[in-house]
Structure formats: structure tokens, C-alpha cells
Amino acid sequence: VGTELTEGRIQDAHLRFFGQELTRLGLTVTRCAHLPDDRALFRAEVDRSVAEAEVLIVTGGLGPTSDDLTREVVAEAAGVGLHYHPEVWSALEARFAGRRLAEANRRQCYAPEGFVLMANPHGTAPGFRGRIGGVHVYALPGPPRELGPMFRDEVEPCLRREISLSPVEETRGSAFHVGESNLEDALARCSRPGVAWGTRIADDRIVFHLRGGTARDREAVLTDTQALVGATHIRRGDRGAAELLFDALVEARARLIVAESCTGGLLSTWLTDIPGSSRVFDGGVVAYSNELKQAILGVPGTMLLTHGAVSKEAVLEMCRGALRLGDADYAVAISGVAGPDGGTEDKPVGTVWIAVAARTSEPTAECFLFRGSREAVRRRSASAACILAECLVTGKGWKPYVA
Amino acid sequence: VGTELTEGRIQDAHLRFFGQELTRLGLTVTRCAHLPDDRALFRAEVDRSVAEAEVLIVTGGLGPTSDDLTREVVAEAAGVGLHYHPEVWSALEARFAGRRLAEANRRQCYAPEGFVLMANPHGTAPGFRGRIGGVHVYALPGPPRELGPMFRDEVEPCLRREISLSPVEETRGSAFHVGESNLEDALARCSRPGVAWGTRIADDRIVFHLRGGTARDREAVLTDTQALVGATHIRRGDRGAAELLFDALVEARARLIVAESCTGGLLSTWLTDIPGSSRVFDGGVVAYSNELKQAILGVPGTMLLTHGAVSKEAVLEMCRGALRLGDADYAVAISGVAGPDGGTEDKPVGTVWIAVAARTSEPTAECFLFRGSREAVRRRSASAACILAECLVTGKGWKPYVA
Numbered sequence: 018v019g020t021e022l023t024e025g026r027i028q029d030a031h032l033r034f035f036g037q038e039l040t041r042l043g044l045t046v047t048r049c050a051h052l053p054d055d056r057a058l059f060r061a062e063v064d065r066s067v068a069e070a071e072v073l074i075v076t077g078g079l080g081p082t083s084d085d086l087t088r089e090v091v092a093e094a095a096g097v098g099l100h101y102h103p104e105v106w107s108a109l110e111a112r113f114a115g116r117r118l119a120e121a122n123r124r125q126c127y128a129p130e131g132f133v134l135m136a137n138p139h140g141t142a143p144g145f146r147g148r149i150g151g152v153h154v155y156a157l158p159g160p161p162r163e164l165g166p167m168f169r170d171e172v173e174p175c176l177r178r179e180i181s182l183s184p185v186e187e188t189r190g191s192a193f194h195v196g197e198s199n200l201e202d203a204l205a206r207c208s209r210p211g212v213a214w215g216t217r218i219a220d221d222r223i224v225f226h227l228r229g230g231t232a233r234d235r236e237a238v239l240t241d242t243q244a245l246v247g248a249t250h251i252r253r254g255d256r257g258a259a260e261l262l263f264d265a266l267v268e269a270r271a272r273l274i275v276a277e278s279c280t281g282g283l284l285s286t287w288l289t290d291i292p293g294s295s296r297v298f299d300g301g302v303v304a305y306s307n308e309l310k311q312a313i314l315g316v317p318g319t320m321l322l323t324h325g326a327v328s329k330e331a332v333l334e335m336c337r338g339a340l341r342l343g344d345a346d347y348a349v350a351i352s353g354v355a356g357p358d359g360g361t362e363d364k365p366v367g368t369v370w371i372a373v374a375a376r377t378s379e380p381t382a383e384c385f386l387f388r389g390s391r392e393a394v395r396r397r398s399a400s401a402a403c404i405l406a407e408c409l410v411t412g413k414g415w416k417p418y419v420a
Numbered sequence: 421v422g423t424e425l426t427e428g429r430i431q432d433a434h435l436r437f438f439g440q441e442l443t444r445l446g447l448t449v450t451r452c453a454h455l456p457d458d459r460a461l462f463r464a465e466v467d468r469s470v471a472e473a474e475v476l477i478v479t480g481g482l483g484p485t486s487d488d489l490t491r492e493v494v495a496e497a498a499g500v501g502l503h504y505h506p507e508v509w510s511a512l513e514a515r516f517a518g519r520r521l522a523e524a525n526r527r528q529c530y531a532p533e534g535f536v537l538m539a540n541p542h543g544t545a546p547g548f549r550g551r552i553g554g555v556h557v558y559a560l561p562g563p564p565r566e567l568g569p570m571f572r573d574e575v576e577p578c579l580r581r582e583i584s585l586s587p588v589e590e591t592r593g594s595a596f597h598v599g600e601s602n603l604e605d606a607l608a609r610c611s612r613p614g615v616a617w618g619t620r621i622a623d624d625r626i627v628f629h630l631r632g633g634t635a636r637d638r639e640a641v642l643t644d645t646q647a648l649v650g651a652t653h654i655r656r657g658d659r660g661a662a663e664l665l666f667d668a669l670v671e672a673r674a675r676l677i678v679a680e681s682c683t684g685g686l687l688s689t690w691l692t693d694i695p696g697s698s699r700v701f702d703g704g705v706v707a708y709s710n711e712l713k714q715a716i717l718g719v720p721g722t723m724l725l726t727h728g729a730v731s732k733e734a735v736l737e738m739c740r741g742a743l744r745l746g747d748a749d750y751a752v753a754i755s756g757v758a759g760p761d762g763g764t765e766d767k768p769v770g771t772v773w774i775a776v777a778a779r780t781s782e783p784t785a786e787c788f789l790f791r792g793s794r795e796a797v798r799r800r801s802a803s804a805a806c807i808l809a810e811c812l813v814t815g816k817g818w819k820p821y822v823a
Contacts (some may be wrong), residue, residue: 306701
């Protein structure tokens with residue numbers, strides 16, 4: 018509930034959260050309605066939900082302003098009045114320690130009669146739970162960092178206690194550098210009776226889950242899909258490309274340095290997004306201009322003139338140059354045409370060279386042709402660089418996937 | 421419509437898109453319902469919407485599989501059959517040029533009788549539009565890159581033609597490094613009768629709009645808010661921090677180099693997200709380890725020992741070192757404690773030093789204390805670096821905001 022949602026001023030994140038959590042618990046979400054702060058529309062939705070579902074979760078509308086209607090609307094729908102909870106006011110006073118507490122906050126001390134308060138350690142608005150007819154009704158505050166803990170600590174235990182649930186068991190996997198239709202095709206060919214799958218597209222991969230059947234069936238589907246598509250491309254679990262590389266470096270107690278051109282720092286950003294990445298990641302060079310490729314990485318100017326910056330020769334030199342800058346054990350270098358301009362007949366937009374090297378061996382390079390927008394080409398390049406480097410660090414070896 | 425939404429496998433982006441677009445056109449969104457691929461639930465929602473609203477937009481469910489129910493459900497609700505459109509098949513054959521076209525795609529050639537097809541230049545599924553009773557019904561494909569253009573090219577012109585709309589006029593602004601409650605307070609103090617405002621939080625700023633009143637009133641609110649908070653922090657329009665810096669560099673025909681520590685490449689990533697950034701951005705160094713700060717940027721090891729990597733001295737040296745690497749006109753350097761670990765009493769998590777320099781002058785540095793998660797600290801650091809550098813390039817000078 019909130020006009021900020023229906024006018025598109027903020028991004029909803031609750032549907033995704035509840036969709037995942039409730040599905041995991043074995044519940045089916047039959048409708049998620051987003052409504053403006055309008056009493057009549059809100060009341061109609063509560064009445065309809067109570068007539069159709071077993072569980073109703075309301076989020077938002079618990080704040081101190083006159084736009085916050087959840088307390089009143091749920092009480093009306095339940096045919097009860099509002100009850101004042103003085104302990105909420107005391108808790109607010111303690112929380113505001115010394116600062117002036119607005120009288121508007123008084124509204125937050127009310128809940129429908131017969132409903133039980135749910136504590137909110139991360140904000141001012143408590144939630145509440147109770148029943149309308151036989152339907153379980155939960156009201157939670159809107160901010161995700163308040164709602165998440167309240168769901169985990171109050172709503173989930175209550176649902177498990179009061180409703181007969183069959184939690185869904187699932188096996189998760191990730192597909193790297195495999196198109197959605199090819200993955201669908203592979204999963205269909207490898208599936209077992211009773212095993213269903215679903216996919217979702219993440220920044221750098223497709224995450225899939227297998228549900229139904231026995232754990233052994235799901236395991237067989239995953240193993241067969243790996244055998245069909247390749248173990249480089251199909252991974253158990255839902256770690257991202259940068260996380261897989263991070264894990265491999267930690268395991269090998271090794272350090273990495275990078276040289277990025279077309280990705281412009283994206284690979285470094287992904288790696289440093291991981292807390293603790295400084296243990297394995299030295300940093301590197303964003304050699305976006307040819308001047309920096311020469312000045313910092315020592316790529317010869319004549320080579321850039323002869324072969325171009327997007328070439329096997331240049332990316333191998335970038336990789337060697339990165340290793341010379343410090344004492345990292347591994348290096349990776351990326352140079353490509355991210356678009357939308359800069360493509361030629363020989364090197365169309367999406368052409369990307371990636372080189373990887375260990376200090377103890379000569380670098381090797383692979384050429385990719387990625388489709389999609391500038392942003393997609395950059396993401397796919399960074400993802401491929403992570404997987405190539407991870408394969409080198411773990412000694413697995415990398416093989417291209419051919420559908 | 422889609423079980424991938426109600427099970428939380430993908431993030432919905434349509435509510436936000438339609439919320440903004442329809443509000444702009446002067447329409448009120450009274451409900452946005454997300455439904456699983458379930459014929460009965462879908463049909464009930466269409467019937468209810470047609471009874472309550474003037475316009476119904478359905479997205480998703482136009483693909484080639486048996487889960488794709490929109491054609492059938494809308495035809496049933498309208499009480500009509502399905503009509504085969506052979507021109508859709510021809511267009512699909514042309515699109516697939518040579519490749520095998522699955523018979524399943526035949527489903528995409530049908531639309532409810534009496535409905536008009538809407539072309540989809542970005543995908544295989546056409547949309548359709550028509551009426552149920554007096555209600556305008558539009559069915560659009562789910563993928564955002566197909567839906568967006570179809571809304572702009574087909575739905576919006578049709579709505580403008582067939583419904584009496586009062587489009588909302590608005591003035592947009594962005595607030596950098598100002599908290600949400602401080603911005604609210606400032607807008608409230610500067611507002612004029614009839615002018616309402618709304619805010620939404622973006623990666624690197626708060627975007628706000630002013631609606632209602634005359635253009636002159638809204639202009640006065642924006643100008644007064646700038647005067648109150650500071651012209652560095654309140655900007656006209658909705659350009660992001662990296663875009664403002666890019667614009668300033670283009671205008672000055674100048675080039676930039678960067679040295680990043682705690683942001684780990686995020687500033688470079690933002691700049692290179694902008695097509696054409698190679699005109700003004702040379703790249704730089706992700707000096708995540710102290711070794712690279714010394715080896716590439718020439719920060720003396722004794723200085724790092726004495727003052728630490730997160731210090732005014734170190735960040736000034738990083739900035740000088742970046743300028744020495746090439747012939748860029750400007751440099752910016754960032755060093756801080758992004759967390760979650762690494763904070764001390766003197767330098768808690770969120771402490772960030774940022775230096776900016778022109779080739780023709782000595783660098784200057786500012787210290788910030790950002791609150792929030794590792795990710796938030798990194799985003800705020802990159803954003804502040806862009807604004808500091810932009811103020812230097814444009815000669816505006818930077819002043820901290822004090823609430």
C-alpha cells in the first residue's frame with residue numbers, strides 16, 4: 018500500500034521477497050496488489066482477499082501520518098475498534114532518548130482490537146497479526162530493512178505453527194554464457210519425471226532451481242545438464258562469476274591483478290563488492306585510452322597501430338604488463354568494442370578479447386562476440402573474464418560452449 | 421501476469437514504469453495486480469478491472485507457450501473468439517531468416533476478434549488493443565525493452581486520442597549528498613501554494629519532481645531550495661553525478677584520470693557506462709592494495725606507514741600520481757574505509773578522503789563520513805568524487821552542506 022508505489026516513485030522490492038519466501042514455505046501467491054493510499058480501494062482489496070485466500074499480508078501504511086491507513090482499514094474489515102498500546106509509546110520515548118517525539122507518533126500505538134503486536138527492532142512502527150474470519154492477517158511496515166527481520170522472526174514461525182505447510186525442497190544451479198533458450202533445452206533434455214525447473218536472469222548468469230522429485234533425481238538432472246553443456250558453464254549453487262573467482266583465489270591463497278579497457282572498471286567493481294576482497298585482489302588498471310595502455314601497461318604503440326587495441330596481441334601484452342606492476346599471482350586483461358559506436362566490419366560491436374595468465378606461465382587469450390546493448394556487452398565481458406580466470410586458478414581448464 | 425513474478429524469480433519493473441508514465445499522462449493507477457499463470461485467477465482479475473476502471477493494461481502472457489494465456493483470457497472476457505493474423509507469421513519467418521521457426525510460434529499469430537494488433541519491432545510477440553464494454557484494454561509483451569517502445573509508439577498516442585487527459589506538468593531536480601528528511605524539510609520550507617513534490621532515491625542522488633502550480637511557481641521553489649541548501653547540492657534536471665561530470669568535461673574539452681581505492685572501480689564504471697565517455701575519460705588505477713598505490717601512483721611507503729592509506733596525505737599523493745601517468749587535465753583520487761571491517765576509533769567505517777586536482781594547480785582534499793552499508797559507502801564516495809571534480813572543472817567551487 019502506498020501512492021509512492023502506484024505513481025512509480027519508488028521501486029517495489031516486496032513482491033520479489035515475499036514471492037521467494039512464501040514459495041519456499043510451500044504457499045502459493047495468488048495475487049499481489051499494489052494500491053494507492055486510498056481508503057475505499059484499500060478496504061475493497063482487504064475484503065476480497067479475505068474472501069479468497071487463507072493468508073493476507075499487508076505491507077506499508079503503518080507510519081505516523083494521515084496517509085497511513087492500515088490500522089483503521091484492517092480494524093474496519095475485521096469489524097473491531099482500535100486498541101491503544103501504551104508500551105509502544107514508552108518504547109518510542111526510549112528510542113528517541115531526549116529528542117522531541119511528535120504527537121503524530123501516537124497513531125503508531127494503536128492496533129485493531131484482538132490483534133497481537135509484532136516487535137520492530139529496526140524502526141518505529143510495530144506490526145500486528147490476527148484473524149479476520151478464519152484468515153490469517155499480518156500487517157508489516159514498508160521499509161525492507163524493517164520488514165525482512167519481522168517476517169523472519171514473527172511471521173514465518175507463526176505460519177509454520179498455525180498452517181500446515183509443505184516447504185519446497187530445491188537444488189540450485191547457475192548457467193554462465195549459455196543462452197536462456199539453450200539452457201531451457203538442456204534442462205528439458207536432462208529432466209526426470211516429477212522434477213520441474215525455473216530460471217531467472219541475473220547480472221552475469223542465469224540462476225535456475227530444480228524442484229519436485231527426490232533429492233537424488235534433482236542431483237541427477239544437475240549432473241546430466243553439466244555433462245551435456247559443460248561443467249565450466251553449469252555450476253552447482255547460485256554464486257556469481259566474481260564470487261566463484263574470489264572463492265578460487267581464497268582456496269589457492271593467490272592474488273589477482275586486472276587490466277580493463279572496455280569494461281572500464283566493472284570487473285574490479287564486482288570483485289571489490291565482495292567484503293574481504295582485499296585478501297585476494299590487488300586492484301589494477303582501467304586502461305581506457307591507448308595512452309594509458311602504453312604508459313602503465315607497456316603495450317607498444319606500434320602494436321596498437323598494427324593490430325588495434327582490440328586484438329589478441331594487445332590483450333596478451335596488457336596481461337603481461339599487469340603482472341609486471343606488482344607481485345600478484347594471476348592477471349586478467351579485457352579489451353573489446355562495447356558499442357554503441359566503434360564497431361567495424363572486422364571487429365563488430367561485441368567483439369571482446371580476454372587474456373588470463375599465471376605468473377608462472379605464458380598468458381592465453383580467447384575472443385568472444387557478445388550480443389546486446391553496451392551494458393550487456395560489458396557485463397558479459399566481466400563475467401567471462403571471471404570464469405576464464407577461475408578456470409585457470411582451479412586448473413579446470415576452459416572450454417567454449419557450442420549449442 | 422507470470423508465475424516468475426509471484427514466485428519472486430524475477431524483479432518486476434513494470435509497476436514503476438507504468439506508475440510514472442500514467443501519472444505523467446494524468447491517469448490514476450488504482451491497482452496493479454501481479455498474478456501467476458493461472459486461467460481462473462487471471463480471468464477474475466480482468467472481469468473485476470473491467471467493472472471498476474476505464475483503462476486496463478495487461479503485460480506478459482503473449483509468448484508461444486501453453487502458459488501464455490493473455491490472448492485466450494482477454495477474448496473470453498470480451499465474449500469473442502480468436503482471429504488468426506497471417507501477416508504475423510510472415511513477419512516471424514522474415515525475422516528468423518532461414519532458421520527453423522517452431523510451430524509453437526503459431527500461437528502468437530492470434531488475437532481476440534475485433535482487437536487491433538500493435539507492432540513489436542523488438543520481439544516476436546505483437547500486442548493488441550481493443551475494448552471490453554467501454555473499457556480500453558491494451559495487452560503488451562512482458563520484456564521491458566519490448567514493452568517500453570510499444571507503450572510510447574502505440575498505447576500513449578491511443579490514450580491521448582481516445583481519453584480526455586490532463587497531462588501533469590512537472591519540474592525535475594536532483595539532490596546530492598543531502599539526506600531525505602533534510603530535502604523534505606527544505607522543499608516544505610520553499611514550497612508555494614499548489615505545488616506538490618515527490619522524491620525517489622536513485623543510486624547516487626535523490627531525484628525529485630515538483631507538480632502543480634504554474635511553471636513560474638515551480639521554478640521559484642527550485643531556485644529557493646537551491647538558495648537554501650546550496651547550488652552544489654540541488655541541481656535542475658535529473659542527470660546523475662557521473663553524467664554531470666561528463667557534461668562538464670565535454671564543455672571544457674578536458675580529459676580526466678582517476679585513482680580509486682575503496683570504490684574499487686565504481687567511479688570508472690559509472691563514467692564508462694556513458695556512451696562516448698572515451699572522449700573525456702582516460703581511465704585510471706584501481707589501487708586497492710598499498711603495493712599498487714606505491715608501484716603505480718608513487719605514494720611513498722613511509723607516508724602510508726605514518727598516515728595510513730586513508731589520509732589526506734595519501735589521497736593527495738594518489739591524485740598527483742594519477743596526473744603523472746598521462747596527460748589528462750584533471751585527476752580525482754578516493755581512499756576510504758568501506759567496511760564492514762577495517763574501521764578504527766580514529767577512522768570509523770565510512771571515513772572517505774577524496775582529492776581533486778587540475779594539472780595547472782595543487783590538489784585539494786575533503787574528508788567525508790558516510791553512513792550505511794559497504795555498498796552505500798562506495799556509492800556515496802563515487803558520487804561525491806564526481807560532484808567535487810565537476811565543481812573544479814566548472815570553476816563553481818564546492819561547499820559542504822550543513823543541515
